Amino acid sequence: MPNDYSPFVEPPPVVITPCDPWPPPYYLEDGLRKVKPYHYTYNTYCKERWRGRELLEIFASEFRDRPAEYYEKAILEGRVVVNGKPVPSTSTIINNGDIISHTLHRHEPPSSAQPIGIVHEDNDLIVINKPAGLPVHPAGRYRHNSVIEIMRADRGYGWNPLPCNRLDRLTSGIMFIGKHRQAAEDMSAQIRERTVKKEYITRVLGEFPEGEIVCEKPILQISPKLGLNRVRANGKEALTVFKRLAYYPPKEDQQDGQPNEVNGGEHDGMAWKKLRGYSIVRCFPVTGRTHQLRVHLQFLGHPISNDPIYANQRVFGPSLGKGGTEDENEEDIMSRLSRMGKEEVADAVAYHDEMVDQYNKRKAEKMTGETCEICDTPLYSDPGVHELGIYLHARRYYCQDGNWDYETGLPDWALPPPGYEGATEPTKESDPLAVDLTSAAG
Template sequence: MALTPVERRNSFLREDIHNTEPETFEEPPAVITTPVGDMWPRPYYLENGLRRVQPYHFTYNTNCKQRWRGRELLEIFTDEFRDRPAEYYKEAIENGTIVVNGKRASSINHILKNGDIISHTMHRHEPPVTAAPIGVVHEDDDIIVINKPAGVPVHPAGRYNFNSVVEILRAQRDYSFNPSPCNRLDRLTSGVMFIGKNRRAADDLSVQIKDRTVKKEYVARVVGEFPDGDVVCEKPILQISPKLGLNRVRANGKEARTVFRRLAYYPPAPREGDDQTAAADEEEKQRQEAEREGKPWKSLRGYSIVRCRPLTGRTHQIRVHLQFLGHPISNDPIYANQRVFGPALAQNDDRSDDDDDIVTRLGRMGKDEVAEAVAYHDEMVDDYNKRKAEKLSGEVCEICNTALYTDPGVHELGIYLHARKYACEAGRWSYETELPAWALPPAGFEGPTEATVESDPLAADLAKLGLNDDGTVTEERRKAEAGEAADGEEQQPAAVAVAAA
């Protein structure tokens, strides 16, 4: 459910950010308008490698929905905002932190009607994010090209507000600065992002990206030894759960294509004193056991650094295609999660008969297994938000009595997926970053420390793969496939095509 946030002016100043004295709770605003004040400077502080936000009061406003008409106020909150217990909402209505049309409700049984405006003022606790700086790759009068750290959402959404790229940039520059993101990166993903300094520049670049006139390259760290050469996955992708933002390969999904090239493979480091012959025998034994049990995951050893070129822009496209190919991103909390997808991890699986089970298992996961905001769309305030929230620390806030959470672990601050390069098809501009630390050779191994020409997926000859420059299928290939279908062979989108290196 969409809520309109209204920020309230607070007494936070930069010099008292570390003040731990409880603040006095103010009455909700008598007039429901947007906005109601603001906090400047932002109440940030850095601690233990994390960017934190001092808790603050925040008012959510929403108009009475049609389905709420004629229903009791407490019932609405307990049914639709289940991130807090019913007792909390009862007290909030009684003490006036939940109001209707700017006035205290007559009782918890107050009946809502058309035109009512419901306001909920609460003490807001934002999750911390990494303290890693937002790097600047390029800046001119119109745009800023940044290197987004993993784990930081782009826009304020869900439990994140000030701890977002947009708000951090505003805090670093000026209150009047209004950054306009031109491309989208999931919270868990790092890398190149374009920030428009004005609406015209943002709209122009957004159109270029949408019209597929921009080449994109990502780098990922995946499980096992990824094949050499051009690996092309053309399986369509379908969103099977809008609520969770979960996507899978499905024949009735949207067209999706990704070109992959391996940069490096790093096998498990041999332990000192290991018998190499015995180790090889054990590896073969594990491979046979995995094949016999139908559990390919068990035979995957080591990891690969893979460069990825998405030719289409489906949500979670690279993550889903890598999972389908049997080489999911190593620390992907969703698509490399056996508790969600089972031991085969949906390798070569485009069936839909287990979708409901997968959605159910994912919905039940806690943050031990699933990082907060598994999808880009984490605006929902409901029981799922509670289940995927950080683990409780056992402490409560002295002001609002809200249960507090532990700090996120390293595995919750990002995944091994990085937007490394964006380039204009016409060659007018190109921006790239260095390889992230997790893509560099591990201790005791030699390997590439920068992207190589041989592994560049942007250099792939799309014509040889039957694709146009914009990633669509060539007419010649369509005719050839149509001819094969006419001969009685049922045509399906290619699962993978491997060209010799």
């Protein structure tokens, strides 16, 4: 018989999704995997930073998916409730332990129709090659268009894939999926303890220096809402080693088959245009901070050439944030970044020149000005193929003890362009790195 002193407390009531469609409402169109709109309920415990704040202010500042006016209307009409009950006003204070439920008509962005590749499979793990542009977990505007849900749709409703590592949505490459909890925990522990070595391949602006380039600048999360991280002295420790695999100068810089020594001048005030051609770079992260490779490459002055955040001159100006300084106006940067994909196309500098054809320059995801007939949600156009990912690929994960080693080939964008000779695979003699990562990390 329970007594009055039992420590158990019933959790707050939550709202459940009105109808959870199965199988997922996927369809393929124009090289994209699309999802028909559907109703869905988010249930979220109060985060520590939300405590003592007003409900509408939390939604307006933390969530980018809808405008503040939408959230105000949803609260007043009872589509947003707290602990299973409507609230008296949008200024209701949220406290520790509260559960916020938000039922909405969900419009998922399309993802690439490219299938999830299988690199290796046994009784414990599946090693996959994740396509670019696909999030790992349901999050934000994505649910069915995620690695977890696509694999469940392929293998059955009751199957529960357990990711052991994560890749950014825009990044492709090696990921480990546990078939059962013990396998997932074992692999996740290996990755956390840094006994697993990683190699990424990327394509960056300009002629990246030769040799082994070590960057150990700390990284700070500036805005979780916008996904913005920067090099800052008060950030978390971060260490990456970079090694150039190839450099491809522009055609006009070649004379008698040799790159021209002239590195180009200013072009209409765009300092980044001095970064002639592009380089394929191998990246060896020792730590695992969010956006670590993207942020370190931006700091070094060679951002990933199609990165919609860190190679965006509309956000960072003509220097693209090279050697980011503490006196940058972060509010201005965040304001400009928040407009990307809404009022402005979120294009990287790569799309200002000849690397992308005119069709893809025009075709991009942004607000259309139209709204959904069911929920009045602003509708977006389909993304262009060039927006589905960035030039960053997790090519190889291997155990330092030699127990296992999984890798993929180079992605198409890392191979020599037509008319050039260059590396078609990383050079074996540089594995392992000459630099002592253990001492560098210490």
